[in-house]
Amino acid sequence: MSYTAPVKDMLFDIEHLANIAQVSEMPGLEEAGLETAQAVLEECARFNQDVIAPLNVAGDKHPSSFKDGHVATTPGFKEAFAQYVAGGWQGLQHPSEFGGQGLPKTIGAACGEMLNSANLSFALCPLLSDGAIEALLTAGSDALKATYLDKLVSGQWTGTMNLTEPQAGSDLSLVRSRAEPQPDGTFKIFGTKIFITYGEHDMAENIVHLVLARVAGAPEGVKGISLFVVPKFMVNADGSLGARNDVHCVSIEHKLGIKASPTAVLQYGDHGGAVGYIVGEENRGLEYMFIMMNAARYAVGVQGIALAERAYQHAVAYAKERVQSRPVDGSINASAPIIHHPDVKRMLMTMRAYVEGCRAMATTAAAAYDAMHHHPDAETRRQNQAFYEFMVPLVKGYSTEMSLEVASLGVQVHGGMGFIEETGAAQYLRDAKILTIYEGTTxxxxxxxxxxxxxxxxxxxxxxxxxxxxxxxxxxxxxxxxxxxxxxxxxxxxxxxxxxxxxxxxxxxxxxxxxxxxxxxxxxxxxxxxxxxxxxxxxxxxxxxxxxxxxxxxxxxxxxxxxxxxxxxxxxxxxxxxxxxxxxxxxxxxxxxxxx
Amino acid sequence: MSYTAPVKDMLFDIEHLANIAQVSEMPGLEEAGLETAQAVLEECARFNQDVIAPLNVAGDKHPSSFKDGHVATTPGFKEAFAQYVAGGWQGLQHPSEFGGQGLPKTIGAACGEMLNSANLSFALCPLLSDGAIEALLTAGSDALKATYLDKLVSGQWTGTMNLTEPQAGSDLSLVRSRAEPQPDGTFKIFGTKIFITYGEHDMAENIVHLVLARVAGAPEGVKGISLFVVPKFMVNADGSLGARNDVHCVSIEHKLGIKASPTAVLQYGDHGGAVGYIVGEENRGLEYMFIMMNAARYAVGVQGIALAERAYQHAVAYAKERVQSRPVDGSINASAPIIHHPDVKRMLMTMRAYVEGCRAMATTAAAAYDAMHHHPDAETRRQNQAFYEFMVPLVKGYSTEMSLEVASLGVQVHGGMGFIEETGAAQYLRDAKILTIYEGTTxxxxxxxxxxxxxxxxxxxxxxxxxxxxxxxxxxxxxxxxxxxxxxxxxxxxxxxxxxxxxxxxxxxxxxxxxxxxxxxxxxxxxxxxxxxxxxxxxxxxxxxxxxxxxxxxxxxxxxxxxxxxxxxxxxxxxxxxxxxxxxxxxxxxxxxxxx
Missing domain, CATH: 1.20.1410 (I/LWEQ domain)
Incomplete structure (x- = not known):
């Protein structure tokens, strides 16, 4: 099933709801007007339609696989990721200082939707890199920034978020991973992290893990948690890769959906301790992690919109093609495409209305995000921040819950064929169920x-x-x-x-x-x-x-x-x-x- | 995850809502009082808890498989089905004249719920046999009844319903399978049927297919469809099995859920024509099929309740065990089992309330079914029939839609673990999605x-x-x-x-x-x-x-x-x-x- 990016609807929201003309009046965003938005969205649409979307079904049928500590991603993913990197897509919203394009979220969110519509499992890798970049920008030392940011922003290396442990899911106060200070200012990290998205893979030469752990002697609970960078491969002074660090993937999960995205169990420090570098100050890890989380939460909300859009397109195509029964109003005197039946229309309209409503909400929130960072007036920045922060749980919670309903309706429109995996509608339902759970349940x-x-x-x-x-x-x-x-x-x-x-x-x-x-x-x-x-x-x-x-x-x-x-x-x-x-x-x- | 049949809640409904005391005053149901209900339900609970429920996960992990025209069911299914037959469970609600126990639906529906909670995929085989029995009882000739009913009621043979063809799903007017009359009064059947549940399997020595097809020269549309019995193996005059009939399984589907239940594509007549026997009169096939369908629709509604009950039990067990975060009211000054969190309670209460509500509705409808068949007063029978027939789409439609929501909440209660297949919660969600589709979509x-x-x-x-x-x-x-x-x-x-x-x-x-x-x-x-x-x-x-x-x-x-x-x-x-x-x-x- 092909995907056609809803560029027109996105541009409608960007122009009329997010008011891109105002956004592009703010310092630093002068080049991000409607014309830029249109050009970027059209290029992004082509790339995702042609390169990424065709790999979605393959990823479900041939998930990432684990062997001897290594993860092989779905055939084609590595090459597609190379094209993603070559196109500069990872840096879209990141500062030009580190090689990014510095575009506003108002535009970036639409691009994120396209990537996730094209292939949710694939999109998770860049999504996690965005989180790592955000955390380093906020709290990383100049040395850490210099070592890692360019390569994360380019996509040469990817990032992960390591929060969860078997006993610590929503409740991070229970985190047990520990960090032992070393004389040279680094730390040795020990512990087990689970549910690490793209915690191990073969699409990039290095993986930069952002890891929550407790420094020996730190207070109990969430106030004793610090944040560390733990690279998969050590980085030499000249930026080249050094020795393998002591963090190893021991297994990946067998999941309901997003099967192409490897969900790793990572073991830190089984061979003497993984070298870690503290991000910001000790015991403020949760605070920094929340910066990543807030960006990630908004992005997961967009995933919900993206998945729902794809499920909608799939269902519309089937409803226009599948011939079954006469319309109840007698307008056609023979069996007709099922889109003529009022209940099928009701289902499609429900899907469409949810998608357009949530997209409009997310785009408006994105504009507030841009204003809170770029508006010259402090009071306006403050108001926009308050609005944006109010929106984040709505964009995340509501858009993902609706995506489940939409994906389920998508299967329903297909009738019995929807239950057959080859049809493809069921994948969206399986994929959708993670969205109401990860980065914080509803x-x-x-x-x-x-x-x-x-x-x-x-x-x-x-x-x-x-x-x-x-x-x-x-x-x-x-x-x-x-x-x-x-x-x-x-x-x-x-x-x-x-x-x-x-x-x-x-x-x-x-x-x-x-x-x-x-x-x-x-x-x-x-x-x-x-x-x-x-x-x-x-x-x-x-x-x-x-x-x-x-x-x-x-x-x-x-x-x-x-x-x-x-x-x-x-x-x-x-x-x-x-x-x-x-x-x-x-x-x-x-x-x-x-x-x- | 074990299953405990909710016998107490079922008996509450049977005693107080369905008023079993009144049911057992009706002619033919004199032995079906509360004591009988209790005894049957307790025995049924033991059987399903001990024998059938343990095979549910195995069926999902090791689905039925197809090779060279044969279907091998999940290891253990064949032996469990033999015990089901030996226990006389197939005949629970069928007439004693054909070896059944003649119990009312008021009791039978509860037993059906247990079987489906224990193992939805397994339960589909007896469910389809019930439909075939119902059709033969209603419209079969004495000869057909004599040949097939005893063995279907005992469970020695199983039955199927063959409606769907690639172009004819909800719209049966498009059925193309054809039946050619033979000089001896039999017919030769030709065509392709899809989505045939247990259309081929290894749990019984013969399979009795009930098949919709058009007699040559019949009117177009639904008024030209007749119903035929087509046995997998011909039956000799002495009841022994004869030659293989010309109906063959050519593949089974790869499905989202109910994976242990083989969904067959059946090819009729590729080698000269499958021998078929007409059921009732020519061109009245749809009418007879609707008798089966109505019984099956009620039964699918009960499947929804059954699945939701199982998902609820699974979620409750996890919520009592999983420790995470302090209760918001400060009642426990440490991380506590998540059932202490109000939103987890809200989810569990939603699941429970749906299940109890739908079970109460289905049980009340079952009592009306019994009264419409057994009450001595014609007007009372008529009223009960009208009530029951109004209830069927509600029991089917509402209970299955709610089961999807309940199964999804069940995954949600488990958080990230719910998305991991080993946890078992996701299977219910995958299984549930068929319920709003088969036997007529919502x-x-x-x-x-x-x-x-x-x-x-x-x-x-x-x-x-x-x-x-x-x-x-x-x-x-x-x-x-x-x-x-x-x-x-x-x-x-x-x-x-x-x-x-x-x-x-x-x-x-x-x-x-x-x-x-x-x-x-x-x-x-x-x-x-x-x-x-x-x-x-x-x-x-x-x-x-x-x-x-x-x-x-x-x-x-x-x-x-x-x-x-x-x-x-x-x-x-x-x-x-x-x-x-x-x-x-x-x-x-x-x-x-x-x-x-």
Whole structure:
């Protein structure tokens, strides 16, 4: 199944929702206007469609394999990665100081979506390198930066994040890996890390592991964790590769999906200790890791959008081709392509609306990220940071949960053929299930939303967003169209439900933590649903204006129809969620543990 | 992961919701009282826990395999099936005249749930035999009955349903397999059938295929389809096996789940024609097949409940064992089993409430099935038939859709471990996805609910159910408890939404078929949600009464808590669905086909 990048929809969001014209007025982003966006997206689309997408099925059928400490990736991956590196794609969003192109996230996120649509398993390698680059940029010493950044940014070397241990998953306070200080200022690292994505592979000559471990004598819990760079091969002073370091892959996992992506168990220090270099200060490892995590969380949200888009395209192609049964309205007097059946349309519209809604949300968040780093005004930077940080758990949690639903609908559109692996629809469902889990489960995202993003500031950021939504409602009211009126009514009901829930969360988190956290995931789903719907409401207004002006009328009408579908079939779920959260907490925790 | 049959919950439903005491007053069911139910369920539990459940993971790891026309099932399946046959389990619900035990569906459905919880792939073989038995009982000649029924009922031979062809899935009007009449009254069958569950295997000495085909010269479309028996081996006059018939397995499918169950492509007549015997009258095949289908659809609904129960048990066991993070309420000052975290409880309660709700719905429907066949009063039989037939698409559609959600939550509870196949949680998700597809997709169930079950009688049966629900609301009102009040409020809102939707469906199906069918699946989900919730409301009332009398207080309190959770977190989704159906049809079909 081929993939066609939705460049037009991406550019619509970038131009009209993220307002790239404003982004490119900020210092350092002057060259990143709409024309650049268009040129980059078109080039990126070609590369991913032609080079990366064709390897997606092969990766599922012939996963990475492990033998004697080495991992062989799917045939073709190594060559494709070489092309990825040669094209400079790894450096797209990274500073030109280290060889990157310094493009804004507003553009980079769309490129990330394409790569992940093309091949989720392949895309994970660059995604993890991005995290390592981010951590080194933030907290690495000049020496570490000089040694590693150029090569990570070019893609010559790749990066990993080593957090999880068998007993320490979501709960990093339980990390046991240890770091022993050496006289030369380095550390020796010992321990076992699991679930390390691309922890071992054959696509790059070196792998730069970012590893959480405890320095001997450090405090217990999360305040005693430090971050280290542990290269697979030592690096000589001239940048050439030296001896093999004492970190070894001992196995890779047999997984439900993303099978081409090797998930490694890494053993540190079994032969005397792996040489590690501390990143930043001792005992601040978790803080730095969260910088990587926040970038990675946003990126995983984009993976959800990417996977859902691919599943949607696959399902549309099948629905247009598969002939079965007459349309119920008698419009065709013979068996017809199943896209003529209302329920198939309902499924496809659900998939489409989720994808467009989440893409709009993610693109808007990306623009805030760019403004928080580049806007000349400090107060504007602060506001954009608050908005972006509120968005991260929504982009991650909501977009990935929706991707599961979309991938499942994709199989359903295929009927019995969907259950046959050769059809390809099932792979998306298997791949999707990791997205609600890694880089923090949906519940972990929801904890972040409740604790750091809502309760801490008494719901101020949330209320500021609600006020912006109210403005959009007013604009919808002025339109006068049936679609705008329908959207306005649902948006208002959803916003009011959101306000209630924010009040409940802000008011009760300290006093009744069980009650609030019982509704944390429903709150995340409510907020994500609302914000995605809001962005589609903004899309609807833009599309009505442009359609009226005769610009690309068919496309604009489709944007309007999709937004209206979202309002009437997805956004309208929000009030029910409000009731579950505000009135239903008691029944979540009522059952005695022994009764389970 | 072991399985423990939920015998207590099943008996609660059988005693208090299905009212087994009344069932056993009906002619022919006198021995099927509560004591019998208990004895059968306990024996059934032991058998499935000890013999069948341990083969579930093996079946997934070592699926059925195909070579040279033969299918080898998973090691251990053949021996387990022999024990299944020896125990007389195949004949549980079939007439004693043919060697069965003649037990009511009220009991048989619970046994079916256990078998499917233990091993969905294994259970499919007996499930298809049940369908073949049902068809022969309904329409088979005395000669066919004499030749085949005893051996199908004992399990010595197994049965299959052959509907699907490459071009004919949901749309059976496209069936092309043909039947040529022979001078001796038999037919020669030619054609290709796909997706034939246990179409070839090594667990029984003969396989009895029930096959849809067209007699030469028959009308086009569904009115020209006849039903045939085609045995794998011919049967001699003395009942011994004769020559191999001309039906051959040419391959089996590589599937997402239920891997141990062989899904065969069967080729009929490549060597001169397969000998077939007509079942009933020519051109009435679809009608007979629907008898099998209706039995099979109910059974697939029970598969959904069964799979969800198993996934729930797996998740509970992990949540009690896995230690990670401190509880948010500070009740434990160290990392604790994750079942202490509110969101894990929310997931487990969601799984539990769905399972108990759907089981209660299915058990109530089973009692109606028994009454429609056994009640002495014709009007009561008619009413029960109408109720049962309304329930079939709900039991099938709603229970299987919920099983997907439950299986996905089951993986989620396991976090990263859930994505690793060795953990076992992912198998349930892979297995579950077939349930919303085979024996008619959810959309096909919804078409049945809209067309034959709602529009045809102007919504009368639906309204009669709503009236019964209103009575339950009144009873809840008399309770005075907070749980009953919460349930009553949600049940009322859901029932009112249901009434609106039924009015819309009954009123608009002819005039605006696209609008009605655009909401057909949401209508099914709404109705299933409501009826399952209603049965939990009845459970709540019984449990309150028994708890007040001091009977099994912990169990009763758990029933109450679960019912309340259902009301506040699942049943409360109904009003949102009403809006999508009644107000949202236009946006489902608005997008031009070219815009997809």
């Amino acid at each position: 519940a972990i995202q929801a904890n972040d939303l409740v604790g750091r993003k809502t309760a801490r500031d008494g719901g101020q950021v949330a209320k500021a967003i609600a006020a912006q939504i109210e403005t959009t409602e007013a604009e919808l009211g002025e339109s006068g169209s049936a679609a705008a009126a329908s959207m306005a009514a649902r948006l208002k009901a959803a916003r009011e439900a959101f306000i209630d829930v924010v009040g409940f969360v802000a008011g009760q988190t300290k006093a009744s933590p069980n009650a609030v956290f019982a509704g944390s995931v429903p709150y995340l789903m409510l907020a994500g649903n609302l914000v995605a719907g809001w962005q589609l409401a903004r899309s609807l207004l833009v599309a009505e204006r442009l359609a009226a002006a005769g610009t690309d009328v068919d496309f604009m009408n489709a944007k309007i129809a999709t937004a209206r579908f979202y309002a009437e079939h997805i956004l309208n779920k929000v009030p029910g969620l409000r009731d579950s959260i505000v009135d239903g907490a008691e029944s979540v925790t009522a059952l005695a543990l022994e009764a389970f | 959309a096909i169930q919804a078409n049945d609910l809209v067309g034959r079950k709602t529009a045809r009688d102007g919504g009368q049966v639906a309204k009669a159910i709503a009236a019964q629900i209103e009575t339950t609301e009144a009873e809840l009102g008399e309770s005075g408890s907070a749980a009953a009040a919460s349930m009553a409020a949600r049940l009322k809102a859901a029932r009112e939404a249901f009434i609106d939707v039924v009015g819309f469906v009954a009123g608009q199906t002819k005039a605006s078929p696209n609008a009605v069918f655009a909401g057909s699946v949401p209508y099914l989900m709404l109705a299933g949600n409501l009826v399952a919730g209603w049965q939990l409301a009845r459970s709540l009332l019984v449990a309150e009464r028994l708890a007040a009398a001091g009977t099994d207080v912990d169990f009763m309190n758990a029933k109450i808590a679960t019912a309340r959770f259902y009301a506040e977190h699942i049943l409360n989704k109904v009003p949102g669905l009403r809006d999508s159906i009644v107000d949202g049809a236009e946006s489902v079909t608005a997008l031009a086909l070219e815009a997809f």
